[in-house]
Amino acid sequence: MRPLLLGTFAFLMFTIIVLPSLIVRGLELAGPVPEPPREEAAGLTLGVFQEQTGEIVEMPLEDYILGVVAAEMPAEFEEEALKAQAVAVRTFALRRLKAYGGQGCEKHPGADVCTDPAHCQGWLSREEQQQKWGLVNYPRFQEKLARAVNLTSGLVITYDHELIDAAYHSTCAGHTEDASLVWGQEVPYLVGVPCPYDSDSPRYTDEVSYPLVEVAARLETQVAVPAAGGVGIAVDMAVLEESETGRILKLQAGEKTYTGREVRERLDLRSTKFRWELEGENLVFTTLGYGHGVGLCQYGANGMAKEGRSFREILQYYYRGVAIEALPGT
Ligand SMILES: [Zn+2]
Ligand SMILES: [Zn+2]
Numbered sequence: 001m002r003p004l005l006l007g008t009f010a011f012l013m014f015t016i017i018v019l020p021s022l023i024v025r026g027l028e029l030a031g032p033v034p035e036p037p038r039e040e041a042a043g044l045t046l047g048v049f050q051e052q053t054g055e056i057v058e059m060p061l062e063d064y065i066l067g068v069v070a071a072e073m074p075a076e077f078e079e080e081a082l083k084a085q086a087v088a089v090r091t092f093a094l095r096r097l098k099a100y101g102g103q104g105c106e107k108h109p110g111a112d113v114c115t116d117p118a119h120c121q122g123w124l125s126r127e128e129q130q131q132k133w134g135l136v137n138y139p140r141f142q143e144k145l146a147r148a149v150n151l152t153s154g155l156v157i158t159y160d161h162e163l164i165d166a167a168y169h170s171t172c173a174g175h176t177e178d179a180s181l182v183w184g185q186e187v188p189y190l191v192g193v194p195c196p197y198d199s200d201s202p203r204y205t206d207e208v209s210y211p212l213v214e215v216a217a218r219l220e221t222q223v224a225v226p227a228a229g230g231v232g233i234a235v236d237m238a239v240l241e242e243s244e245t246g247r248i249l250k251l252q253a254g255e256k257t258y259t260g261r262e263v264r265e266r267l268d269l270r271s272t273k274f275r276w277e278l279e280g281e282n283l284v285f286t287t288l289g290y291g292h293g294v295g296l297c298q299y300g301a302n303g304m305a306k307e308g309r310s311f312r313e314i315l316q317y318y319y320r321g322v323a324i325e326a327l328p329g330t
Contacts, residue, residue: 043060044060044061044094044097044099045058045059045060045061046058046059046061046064046093046097046099046112046113047104047110047111047112047113048064048111048112048113048114048115048123049105049107049108049110049111049113049114049115050114050115051114051115051116052115056108056110056111061090061093061094062149062150062153064093064113064123065086065089065090065093065149066086066142066145066146066149067123067124067125067129068089068093068121068122068123069082069085069086069089069145069148069149070123070124070128070129070132070141070145071115071117071121071122071123071124071128072085072089072117072121072122072168072298073085073298075133075137075141075144075145077298077301077302077305078302078305078306079144079147079148079305080301080304080305080309080310080311080314081298081301081302081304081305081311081314082144082145082148083148083151083152083311084296084301084305084311084314084315085148085168085296085298085301086145086148086149086152087152087155087156087157087166087311087315087324088157088166088168088295088296088315089121089166090152090155090156091156091157091163091164091166092120092121092165092166092167093112093113093121094156094163094327095163095164095165095166096112096113096120097112098112100163105119105120107119107120126142129141129142152311154326154327155324155325155326155327156324156325156326156327157315157319157322157323157324158322158323158324158325159188159189159319159321159322159323164189164319164322165187165190166295166296166319167179167190167292167294167295167296168291168295168296168297168298168318169289169290169291169292169293169294169295169296169297169298170201170203170289170290170291170297170298170299171198171201171203171204171289171290171291171297171298171299171300172195172198172245172289172291172293172297172300173195173198173201173204173205173271173273173288173289173293174194174195174196174198174199174245174288174289175192175193175194175195175245175246175293176192176193176195176245176293176294176295176297176300176318177192177243177245177247177292177293177294178190178191178192178243178294179191179294179295181243181247181249182247182261182292182293182294183294188320188321189319189320189321189322190294190295190319190320191320192244192245192293193317193318193320195297195300196303197297197299197300197301197302197303197304197307198289198297198299198300198302198303199303200299200303201290201299203270203289203290203299204288204289204299205286205287205288206270206286206287206290207284207285207286207287208267208268208269208284208285208287209279209282209283209284209285210267210282210283210285211281211282211283212224212233212235212278212281212282212283215267215283216254218266218267219253219254219256219258219263219266219267220256221253221254221255221256222236222254222255223235223236223237223253223254223283224236233278234278235276235278235283236253236254237251237252237253237254237276238251238252239251240252240257242260245273245293246273246288247260247271247272247273247293248260248263248272248273248274249272251263260272267285269285269287270287270289270290270291271287271288271289271290271291271292271293272292272293273287273288273289273293274286274287274288295318295319296314296315296318296319297318300318301314301318304317312324
């Protein structure tokens with residue numbers, strides 16, 4: 001071989017064989033930890049604090065996910081909605097998992113999560129699933145949910161390669177809410193989006209009536225005042241601030257001011273999207289939607305699934321800028 005050809009040959013050998021192996025080795029050394037196989041993700045266990053018994057039960061992650069989906073979403077829902085819920089549940093749990101660097105359940109030290117739906121996620125044991133669905137439906141719904149969990153096995157939602165805080169709620173009633181307006185912290189993927197998909201939700205609107213004295217007791221302030229002109233009574237309550245989606249941020253009642261969330265909790269309202277009307281001696285509160293309104297809207301997810309959208313499309317609609325990927329091995 002002539003020197004020029006020899007040089008070319010050596011250069012080609014270097015670029016074809018040596019260089020790629022250097023790049024691969026470099027990646028192996030400096031890159032992220034390789035993803036664990038799916039079976040490994042399925043083999044994960046977590047400590048679940050049981051509200052009913054006060055015990056921490058260690059259980060396989062995928063069993064836990066099925067119990068949460070059973071508690072948190074109607075089993076009658078479309079398969080793609082159930083799959084979206086399963087991925088959100090898995091992501092929510094793994095972000096708290098201590099073995100993954102999470103904080104665990106802050107309310108119950110020692111546990112990764114608890115079964116209180118207001119704190120972590122609701123969860124139903126097999127016996128409770130049977131009670132909820134009845135003996136006839138139980139095998140069918142068990143199989144349906146197991147299928148949704150298995151078909152999404154190991155999949156999680158990430159933003160910037162980190163597990164997201166996968167907040168979800170029942171019904172947003174037309175528009176989801178920015179996390180910053182609910183929890184006071186900006187979260188880039190938890191921003192409000194229009195939701196024209198949940199109008200069929202049986203939880204779209206609700207009405208609850210309280211005697212004025214009970215409202216006063218629950219809010220610990222006087223809400224009934226003499227009406228103008230001195231005849232009859234009027235309600236001393238006013239909205240001070242509301243979000244663009246119509247959720248009350250600040251409210252005045254008597255001599256006090258509250259956040260919408262405080263009033264929602266004190267009066268057991270379904271959301272902070274509420275109005276009231278005086279009817280005789282009662283205050284009638286009308287709410288729109290059910291839940292905090294942040295992240296995935298469950299009835300919206302079912303509406304999207306009915307229109308033929310996949311669980312990935314659903315998740316990427318309600319969580320902005322996220323990726324759906326196999327469990328990162330971090
Ligand atoms: Zn908890
Ligand atoms: Zn919605």
